[in-house]
Amino acid sequence: xxxxxxxxxxxxxxxxxxxxxxxxxxxxxxxxxxxxxxxxxxxxxxxxxxxxxxxxxxxxxxxxxxxxxxxxxxxxxxxxxxxxxxxxxxxxxxxxxxxxxxxxxxxxxxxxxxxxxxxxxxxxxxxxxxxxxxxxxxxxxxxxxxxxxxxxxxxxxxxxxxxxxxxxxxxxxxxxxxxxxxxxxxxxxxxxxxxxxxxxxxxxxxxxxxxxxxxxxxxxxxxxxxxxxxxxxxxxxxxxxxxxxxxxxxxxxxxxxxxxxxxxxxxxxxxxxxxxxxxxxxxxxxxxxxx
Numbered sequence: 105x106x107x108x109x110x111x112x113x114x115x116x117x118x119x120x121x122x123x124x125x126x127x128x129x130x131x132x133x134x135x136x137x138x139x140x141x142x143x144x145x146x147x148x149x150x151x152x153x154x155x156x157x158x159x160x161x162x163x164x165x166x167x168x169x170x171x172x173x174x175x176x177x178x179x180x181x182x183x184x185x186x187x188x189x190x191x192x193x194x195x196x197x198x199x200x201x202x203x204x205x206x207x208x209x210x211x212x213x214x215x216x217x218x219x220x221x222x223x224x225x226x227x228x229x230x231x232x233x234x235x236x237x238x239x240x241x242x243x244x245x246x247x248x249x250x251x252x253x254x255x256x257x258x259x260x261x262x263x264x265x266x267x268x269x270x271x272x273x274x275x276x277x278x279x280x281x282x283x284x285x286x287x288x289x290x291x292x293x294x295x296x297x298x299x300x301x302x303x304x305x306x307x308x309x310x311x312x313x314x315x316x317x318x319x320x321x322x323x324x325x326x327x328x329x330x331x332x333x334x335x336x337x338x339x340x341x342x343x344x345x346x347x348x349x350x351x352x353x354x355x356x357x358x359x360x361x362x363x364x365x366x367x368x369x370x371x372x373x374x375x376x377x378x379x380x381x382x383x384x385x386x387x388x389x390x391x392x393x394x395x
Contacts, residue, residue, distance in 0.1 A: 153177070153364040160361035173365075180365040188339075189346035190373075196256055196331075196342060197324045200263035204320050205313055207264070208271030213305055215272065216279035217287075227276070233269030238262075244333050259334050263324045271316045278312045279305065318378055325374055343370045 144165070152163045154173040159166075180186065215227045243262055244253065252258030282305070290300045306313075328344035337345050347366050 149364045149367055152360055153368050155361050157359055157361055160364075161358055163360050163364070172361075176361050176365040177369060180362045180369060183362075184346055184350050184366050185341075186343065186346065186366065186369060189341060189343040192256075192340055193325060193342040193344075196259050196263070197321055199260045200267070200324055201317055201320050203260070203264040204267050204271045205316060208268055208275055208316065209306060209309055209313075210301065211268075212272050212275035212279055213301060215276045217284070227272075231269050231273045233266070234273060238266055238330075240330060240333055243330075247334060253334065254336050254338075254340070256335075256340060259331065262330055262334060263320070263327075266330075267316075267320045267323065270319060274312050274316060275309060278309060282308055321377055322374055326370075 148163060148165055151165065151168060152160050153176055154171050155168040155176075156170045156172055159169055211230065215223060215230075247253040247258045247262075250258075252261065286304055287300050290304060295303070326344055327342075328348055331342050331345050332348070335341065335345065337349055341349060347363070347370065350366070351363060
């Protein structure tokens with residue numbers, strides 16, 4: 105009763121003009137800062153990619169005096185061998201995403217439904233990958249011992265191992281919110297564990313699957329560090345390796361307009377994936393981490 109009276113009294117108190125202005129200005133200020141943090145680098149990349157070589161020698165935020173985006177993007181595609189890099193990236197990232205989702209969902213289902221010290225210890229060991237950075241030297245040495253160095257299967261195995269912990273973490277939290285009665289009813293109808301997993305668990309995991317997909321693809325698609333040590337370039341070079349190769353080989357020396365054109369084209373697939381899955385990304389993160 106006292107709380108209700110206090111709240112009613114607080115609502116009737118006069119609000120100063122400064123407090124009223126700040127109440128509306130605070131969200132606008134946050135949006136402005138976010139827009140500047142994202143918009144300024146984005147505009148720098150887009151504007152420079154449409155400039156001539158003379159204007160792009162020193163990248164800035166000015167409008168292009170001479171617009172030539174078509175010539176820049178065409179030259180970046182041809183000289184940067186972006187088609188081959190795109191195919192190589194797709195052949196590595198797509199299987200990695202599928203393995204992370206399938207293995208992560210299966211493991212998360214077990215961790216969410218089973219109880220016991222061994223299961224708890226296995227779950228803690230699995231999600232420890234969120235905190236412990238992979239040792240690249242050890243990974244390369246192991247791949248050489250297994251004959252998987254400089255191969256796509258080796259790169260797929262590394263990406264799968266690196267991002268499996270994140271997938272299991274989000275999916276386990278989400279599966280624990282799914283009523284157990286759904287699975288029990290399916291078992292009473294004679295459904296096998298595989299059928300329950302495919303017909304009940306996976307369809308309900310769609311928000312988390314969308315979140316895990318965009319996260320894994322974002323990191324793996326733009327990765328250059330591990331790809332450099334494991335693939336090493338050549339015919340299997342991914343898009344980030346292609347960008348590093350042409351830039352370090354002085355093919356685009358002072359040609360920032362072509363470098364930024366390469367970056368824009370390389371980012372388009374990730375932008376498309378994000379636009380398709382954006383509705384389920386936030387719900388997947390909150391469902392897996394909060395609930």
